[in-house]
Amino acid sequence: MKPVVDTGREAAHTASGHEGGATFHAWLARRLADSPDAVFLHEPQRAWTYREVAGEAERLAAVLAERGAARGDRMALWLPNGLAWLVGFLACARLGMIAVALNTRFRSQEVGDVVARSGARWLACWPDYRGIGFRDILREVPAGLLDGLRGVIAYGEPMPSDREIAGVPVTPFDQAPDAACAPATGRAADGAIVYTTSGTTAAPKLVLHDQDTLLRHGAAVAAALDVRAGDAVLLAAPLCGAFGFSTALAALGGGARLVTSASLDPAELAMLVARTGVTHTFANNELIARVLDAAEAAQHDLSSLRYVGFASFAPGMDAFFDRAERLGVPLAGLYGSSELQALVAAQPLDAPRETRARAGGRLVAPDARVRVRDPQTGALLALGEAGELEIRAPSAMRGYLGNAEATAQALDDEGWFRTGDLGHASDERTFVFLARRGDALRLNGFLVHPAEIEQQIAALPGVAAAQAVGVEYEGRTVVVAFVVAREGEAPPDEAAMIAQCARHLARYKTPRRIALLDAFPVVQSANSNKVQRHRLQEMARALLQQ
Structure with missing residues (x-):
């Protein structure tokens, strides 16, 4: 443990x-000692x-x-x-x-x-x-x-x-x-x-990892995805997150060059792929699609690419694979988390397109294992049955800094991590991700809890409560929020509430629209009144169409 x-x-x-x-x-x-003047x-x-x-x-x-x-x-x-x-x-x-x-x-x-x-x-x-x-x-x-x-x-x-x-x-x-x-x-x-x-x-x-765990994970990814000396790995995701940092670890593990840009501008990234002979990159599907667009527009040569791993953070990109295949770019789905590191699993390039399009794949560490548990009964499920994914991997976190209770809830005594994701396994190292349990939002590649946004709005005068949901808009997930006013008071107008969020939160967390409701739609049960978030999402889509 x-x-x-x-x-x-x-x-x-x-x-x-x-x-x-x-x-x-x-x-x-x-x-x-080996190559001091080689490019890092x-x-x-x-x-x-x-x-x-x-x-x-x-x-x-x-x-x-x-x-x-x-x-x-x-x-x-x-x-x-x-x-x-x-x-x-x-x-x-x-x-x-x-x-x-x-x-x-x-x-x-x-x-x-x-x-x-x-x-x-x-x-x-x-x-x-x-x-x-x-x-x-x-x-x-x-x-x-x-x-x-x-x-x-x-x-x-x-x-x-x-x-x-x-x-x-x-x-x-x-x-x-x-x-x-x-x-x-x-x-x-x-x-x-x-x-x-x-x-x-x-x-x-706050997810803590130690030095040895990080380096061992980088070596495992490099071995599994054929990253080796002489290769170049494009850092297309921010180093501040597990996705970007795990990409860097893969390059370090294989002795490859790191390639990146501070702005992560798609046109600049496309140019770097062609100029430096990038062989591997891992990023969200929206960014990769923009890099492909920029490369095609500028007629950059992408033939050096051997493995392009992606996470499906942006919905509604049905033509993504078609475009990549037209340009000869090999795509494969990935799986990971901050707690297990990104790139903890990846799809093989020799798999059918339908398989490569899915998140999940084969765990990169030879001694990593996956199992599936029934969320309702707690029973372990057979191969092929859908439930909550649990993964035991050498890349697992040390724990949540300052939160022993959350650590104990996430990691059991044998080192199995409860992912909170739904999926099914085909063997002890291979699985398919289906969906995320709960209502966390995936915004711009980052997992965000709605309460973080709701608290900013609820702190304003005249606001009794706030709810934030994510909906697809122009090819990406955006936030739309709803508020209920305090009795006898008027909340600030929509522009003022959005400005409050923009001042204190990252832009991708800032709601695109905020609407006033008399009450939130709820479903009553014996123990509580639960807000019907799917109803709010329907209202949000209608609001964005106006």
């Missing part, structure tokens, strides 16, 4: 039975060698150590894909620190909440990235949530006034250490990364 995880520093690196396992520092040292990372404007990346990571680790960073501390990475994110992560791993992955689309409430609950003492950001205004976002974080921060590591050109941001001292990302030093080295069982995920609560849970 994996250890229960709490927020204490010691619990963050408690031994989990593989202290002799792999560390990122040792992995990088081997790459430096391709960005649109330049390439970085192992020697250059390792030097940057060592320098930043020394700067953090001088400022008091130690094993088990946490640094939030609020950065787009690219050199800074990877160097920040490797510097944390060098010291045995935990990198807390923050989505660059997060805004004040989201950033403050994750920084506070993760216990982050440092935050790395790019204040001038794409003119987003990260300084202003930090200044708007609710009082008290940044009190634990000791410093901000600022990437890019600093402003003359950047001695502090939101009252926190600023250190330039390229700062040199005051003196040469050899920081302490992290261990295999040290916590390495925290993802944010939403499940059954409004506040995202």
Whole structure:
């Protein structure tokens, strides 16, 4: 059984039975010994060698150590894909620190909440990235949530006034250490990364993975999907999520080059595929479709691609496979989660198109197993029968940071993870994903609980309650919300409520429309009145058609 995880520093690196396992520092040292001048990372404007990346990571680790960073501390990475994110992560791993992955689309409430609950003492950001205004976002974080921060590591050109941001001292990302030093080295069982995920609560849970588990997963994916030295893997998903980071792990595991762009612009990604000879990429179907469109328009050569794995985050893309086949791009469905890592299962390319179009596939780790349980009776089901998927894999999380109860509910004593997904198995390593249990929303590739959006609207004067649902609109899932007014009061108008969400939440979580109802449609039972979310979805579709 994996250890229960709490927020204490010691619990963050408690031994989990593989202290002799792999560390990122040792992995990088081997790459430096074998091929120091080989390319580690391709960005649109330049390439970085192992020697250059390792030097940057060592320098930043020394700067953090001088400022008091130690094993088990946490640094939030609020950065787009690219050199800074990877160097920040490797510097944390060098010291045995935990990198807390923050989505660059997060805004004040989201950033403050994750920084506070993760216990982050440092935050790395790019204040001038794409003119987003990260300084202003930090200044708007609710009082008290940044009190634990000791410093901000600022990437890019600093402003003359950047001695502090939101009252926190600023250190330039390229700062040199005051003196040469050899920081302490992290261990295999040290916590390495925290993802944010939403499940059954409004506040995202914090999923912790250790160094050895991450590296073993990368090696398993590389072996299963034939990622090897000389290949190039396109990071088309953000590194802040399990999808993007697992893609990076696959490249590291196979000794392949990483290729990415901070903006993740489809046209730029298509150009990088052709220019760098990308062999593998893993992303959501909507982004891959846009990359294919851009490549076709610019007549880019995509013949280097050997495996393109996708997750079906966007509905209504029936022509997706037709377009890919016309361009000679090999597609296969994937399966994963923050708790198990993305790419924990994948469809084989030699399977029929109907099979490759499905999420699921074969578990990449040879010792991983899947089983199916009846959600109502709790009985294990036979092969082919549909129920809740349970997976036992070496890539499973250490646990939810600061939430021992949720960890115990998700992982049993034998290491089986209760996925919350419905599907059926064809053998002990192969399965098909059918649907997600519950009502969580899949927005822009991220799993979001409606309560996170509803709380922002319900906090406004005159609002008694709010409900948010996801519906298909112009080829993607968008949010539509409904409110019930307090008796005798009038809530703000629709534009004001949408502006409230846009100020505090990522754009993809912001409702497209918000409508006022006299009451929510409910179904009565002996114990409760349950809101009929399918009725709200019908109303939402009608609202969007107006």
